[in-house]
Amino acid sequence: MPTQSPPRTTAVAATAALLVATLAACGGSDSKDEALPDQKLSWKDCPAPSAAEGGGGAPSPLPGGAEWQCATMKAPLDWADPKGDTIDIALIRAETSGDDDDRIGSLVFNFGGPGGSGVTTLPAFGADYAKLRTRYDLVSFDPRGVGRSAGIKCEDDEQLDEYFQQDSTPDDDAEKKKLVENVKSFNGACEKNSGKTLPHVRTTDAARDMDLMRQVLGDDKLHYFGISYGTELGGVYAHLFPKKVGRAVFDAVVDPTQTAEQGSLGQAKGFQLALDNFAKDCTSKVTDCPVGDTEQDVKDKIAKLLDDLDSKPITGLPPRELTQTAATNGIAQSLYSKDFWPYLTQGLEEAYDGDGKILMSLSDSMNGRGEDGEYSNIQAANVSINCADDKARYTREYVEQKLPGFREASPLFGDYLAWGMVGCTDWAVEGQADHPNVGAEGAPPIVVIGNTGDPATPYEGARKMAQALGKGVGVELTYKGQGHGAYDSKNACVRGAVNGYLLDGTVPKTGTVCG
Incomplete structure (x- = not known):
């Protein structure tokens, strides 16, 4: 993307009220369940995805004929005011293929971004998780700000065509000035069209939504599979609700110790x-x-x-x-x-x-542009969540100072990713922190998988996540491969370790290496 790093599903990293910021810093929100837990989900046949979710037809049945079902959960717009305005959170599920006696519960997926629609992504890859479906209902969702969950709106399709064509690696003063002006215009459109929602799309807000989801799904623990940015979301959840974590796997892991600059x-x-x-x-x-x-x-x-x-x-x-x-x-x-x-x-x-x-x-x-010229809101949501999460606001002058280091790191992508750091300049909402807090003392083991050839979430991030989660929590597994993520590589060693933990509770030995 011209004004920031590619999404973390693609990779790289939200002002709430003082109460939310304080809880995010301190953790330990397990003393009582959150707001609105008594609502009952009404599962129905899934509609075709909205334009904000990427469009297309309704999800096809799984092999064997199982149908996808969709529902809507109510969540507080502002978690500091849980009795105030609410928003809709779009959910999707495929019920377990196994016997009820063997069912563990729901397995909730987040595929990253931030900004990716789980309602459209889970059906696209559902067959890959057939083994996990033998003991779980497979569940995903559009996080707040994404798709049909109070989706962020910035510029229209015609404006986005122009925006994504701009020169994102400016060479002279005029080009640099134009890039900064375009970012300011885009960010202003986000405030104009979605200003009420922008302060409430932090990762901490989405983590609280997941705990509410756990309750309305009827689960005592949250069983979770996070990919890319979904690992950061999972880590923040584990920090806020360590005693509510069930069996969890983080794949294509975001380094939680880095600032936005270090991530880029x-x-x-x-x-x-x-x-x-x-x-x-x-x-x-x-x-x-x-x-x-x-x-x-x-x-x-x-x-x-x-x-x-x-x-x-x-x-x-x-x-x-x-x-x-x-x-x-x-x-x-x-x-x-x-x-x-x-x-x-x-x-x-x-x-x-x-x-x-x-x-x-x-x-x-x-x-997120479809063949019909319509854009999903993945990039609008990506900017909004990153800028609400990340405290840093990088100026043109700061980027110019950092260009030599980025060019040394990558002659081809260095300028592109360095100039992406101006994406939160002039953002309407103050960023929450330099980096997320994922310390999760008291949580059960969480399997953390790093891929040595991962471009978007480099391999070193897995070890940093495992360490930050805390002793006895993060269990590191290495996959010597290429691409973003490991489980979807279909590597038998990786799948055996993940399936063994999620299905049978067998924790892999930390330091396991799969080739």
């Missing part, structure tokens, strides 16, 4: 590593690599393509052209999974010949 710098290193691995893979095959003769040649040609696009965009998806920003965004999107590498190869090969359709399609996917 870590992503620069992570995406550069993924690009290096892509170049090595392409040039090591028996057939010739169509985008370069050597690893360095691949990276040099990509750098030249981006440099050329800065002054002369090429045909993209008409009437839009492929700009330097869109191409960088598309390349970043393709590095989230090794499965996308063939698309990156084809997209680069075609872009060298003046055709930018594939790279622009990848960029559109990152930004």
Whole structure:
């Protein structure tokens, strides 16, 4: 994205009332259940996703014919005033395929972002969790500010087309001034269209929503599977409600000890590593690599393509052209999974010949743009949650000072991610903290999985999360692989460890390595 790091589902990191801030700092909210626990969910057939959720048709049944069901939960808009205004939280579930006697409860998923719609994502990957469904109802949700859960609205589709085409790696004073002005305009639109909601989309607010969800689902403990930003949300939940944590797994782990700047710098290193691995893979095959003769040649040609696009965009998806920003965004999107590498190869090969359709399609996917030209609200929600969470407000001058370090971390992505730090400048709501508090003394073991080739949430974050959760809580597992996350790689060792814990309660040995 032109004004910040890619979403944490993509990666990188919310002012509430004093009560919420105090509880977030202190933890230990287990003395009593939160507001509105007596409501009863009314599960019905799922409608087609809203435009804010990404559009498309209603979710298809699972293999075997099980239907997805949807419901709406009421939550306080302001958790410091639980008897005040409420918002709707959209939920989705697939009931367990096993016997009632074997059912453990609900397994709640958050797939990251922040800003990703769980109501649309869980059905898309539901078959991957078939084993877990033998003992759990699979449940996910649109977090507050996302999709149908009081979704944040900023600019309209036409404005977003222009916004995502802007030059996000400015070279001169005029371009730098324009970028800052565009960010200010976008942030002003968020305040104008969603000002009432903006102060209440912190991760601490979403964590309280999850505890309310646990209650209305009828579970004594929250069994949880968090991916990418979902690991940060899970860590904050464990901090606030350590005695309510059930069996939990964190995959593609956000480093909870980092500031927003450190997170962006870590992503620069992570995406550069993924690009290096892509170049090595392409040039090591028996057939010739169509985008370069050597690893360095691949990276040099990509750098030249981006440099050329800065002054002369090429045909993209008409009437839009492929700009330097869109191409960088598309390349970043393709590095989230090794499965996308063939698309990156084809997209680069075609872009060298003046055709930018594939790279622009990848960029559109990152930004939440559908083929019909409508945007989901993933980026509006991403900005809103990150800016409400993160205390830092980085200026143009500060970014200029930091550019050399970002360029050293990644010649290709350094500028892109450094300038992304201005995304919260002039934001309407004060940020909550420098980094989240995830200390969870008294919680049961939480399995924390790091992927050595992860571009968006670099591997080192898993160890930092395991340590921050506390002794006896964080159980670290390493996957030596590529892409964002480990369980979805279908690696038998990873899946065996995760399934063994979630289904049978068998805690893997900390330090386990899966290749």
